[in-house]
Amino acid sequence: MFKINRPRLASCSVLTLLLGASHCIAATQSDAQLDALVKAAIGPVMQQQNIPGVSIAITQNGQQHYFNYGVASKEDGKPVSKDTLFEIGSVSKTFATTLVAYAKVSGKLSLSDRASQIWPELRGSAFDTISVLQLSTYTAGGLPLQFPDEADHPDKMLAYFKQWKPVYAPGTHRQYSNPSLGLSGYLAAKGMGQPYDELMEKTLLPQLGLKHTFLNVPQDQMGLYAQGYSKDDKPVRVSPGALDSQAYGVKTSAADLLRYVEANLKPATLEKPLQQAIALTHSGYYTVGEMTQGLGWEFYHYPASLKTLLTGNSTEMAMQAHKVQWLKPPQPAPDTAWFNKTGSTGGFGAYVAFVPSKDIGIVILANKNYPNPERIRLAHKIMSALTE
Template sequence: MDRLKTLAVCLGLLTAGQCVAQDPIESVVNAAVKPVLQKEGIAGMAVAVTVNGKQHFFNYGVASKETAKPVTENTLFEIGSVSKTYTATLAAYAQASGKLSLSDKASHILPALRGSAFDNISVLQLGTYSAGGLPLQFPAEFDSPDKMLSYYQQWKPLFPAGSHRLYSNPSLGLFGYLAAHSLGQPFDEAMTNTLLPKLGLKHTYLKVPQDQMGLYAQGYNKDDKPVRVGPGALDAEAYGVKTSATDLIAYVEANMKPSRLEKPLQQAIALTHSGYYTVDNMTQGLGWELYRYPITLDQLLAGNSTPMAMEPHKVQWLNPPQPPMENLLINKTGSTGGFGAYVAFVPSKDIGIVILANKNYPNAERIKIAHHVLSALISL
């Protein structure tokens, strides 16, 4: 990887004989990111890449238009559904610790669900969006902590459990709720006091502490109005994490090289990277979505498309689950009303990228940035 070291490029005509150091990784990232910033009107973006264990940070624009405070690698962004990968890791940790079985029926874990459809729906099916058609969002009248259990108690499946994938916050959210219940803690406590410290993450939050609020970026909606995520049923489990590029790239590295972690957490990460079923060329992990690598841009776009997120798809289960393969690209998108995130990494190549923005811009633009950068890193 000597070619990834900073290259000295003499720009004599422009600098009167002076040499200017240019980082080839920075050139690649700038070329991919800057046109998107302009096209999508994004106020600020933080990008981090890891290559052979070395981290590189690239920051653009401002964390807040009102204060003009620049984005840094420590700026906190909402990461939306990338949060689901943390939730899945907690659930997998509960299984690896002997506290939870993914094969258990949901109502076995939570007696309040007995007599409902969840007598026949497994924890694993909740964690893989295959419970039978739980919707993308809670209905408005049930979207609060005190109403969510009554929603599950009266919900009727659209499909047989395990037959279809339908991406769903209530599905993954209940998965996380059951995991925390099995650990004997509220979800926020299990994440904050157990999982995040064990991962070595010190700048990742479900609720941003008051003394960190100065680092919390302001999000902007499609009309460029300031917005931040609001409370909702199982919000912490499904879309509640706020983190920085520094912590998020460290999380990627922990996923790529978990050997430095305690044994149950190593086992948990392997569970999240295992394949449970396939839909077209995407293999569903726990939280993460998996692809054979190398992968074309079109294939990656299809796997992260609106139809994949919004429509039901028949699934082909892998029995037994497929253990983590050698050549995988692992990824997850995430959005809130004012933020857009994307994470992708290829463990066998020891490369990864995180992209954080304070605007919810199209997934396709995030995928294009990441695919371009990862492809370039391999060829450098």
């Protein structure tokens, strides 16, 4: 069912714990042992959370490994594969900020530009004093997690932004927000003079080598699009909304998302403007506790403890405002950093993490929105076993 390459030997003590083995594994870890490691980690989660299907992809030292479990749809029983399309929710934000960074290095905008400079219809609003950088880092002044229902439409978002008033002085507090980061991606596209979806589909995704990543799944790819399931196991897929493409609208496969991780691990393989853009997204702009905020990506000193990762990806971090400590000037992330991003829609859950110094990354995609802590524990367990 899977094709699994042979990675380096993982720590005997961790593998023993994961596999329930009574002895240490010597020499080279076999395909069966790697398969067993991942199965031991994901099996209980799928059972406890009633997840129909999961696709896990790992890159280590340039080798790709795929593990697929369960079904893409309970209705037709089609098995998950590395090419199954999943909604990745807020992992989409890292694509939006990569476009922001690409626009910046291409000279189409500055991160210090005010929103109303780029979108003149915002003049006379709070966005006369809010920068692209603040929008890209959730520090605009308290934009909410989501648009209010009455404003959640492309034709209504301008009126919402024009009347919105900051809760905090811009730049002082982090408030995780779809409207905030979504607007930064929208402004990047305006600065480049093309629609956002067109720039993604014709410029950024092709340059990243992503051929099965979509904002709108083409009809001839719908057979690969997994069915998502709500918490009460009802079939559901993401609905259109204001700035959906920028904030949560990407659909992709484990294979394509792993290529994206590899581009972030080794941007030198890309064309120079995109290399520079990815480096910019990896810069740290401020800290909240042990989390450093990049553009889209969040990162931690490595090795990152499970407790640190759970805190940084907690409900409290997503739902509450936090004072920020700005890094002046912004600091390039060290190679010894754990980068990550969670993402959810009503019927899907995603997690991506990578560590450049270890040349390792992981993608976990599921067709159910299950709790973030379970995703973090799963990734931390697997990554620890492969790197210690």
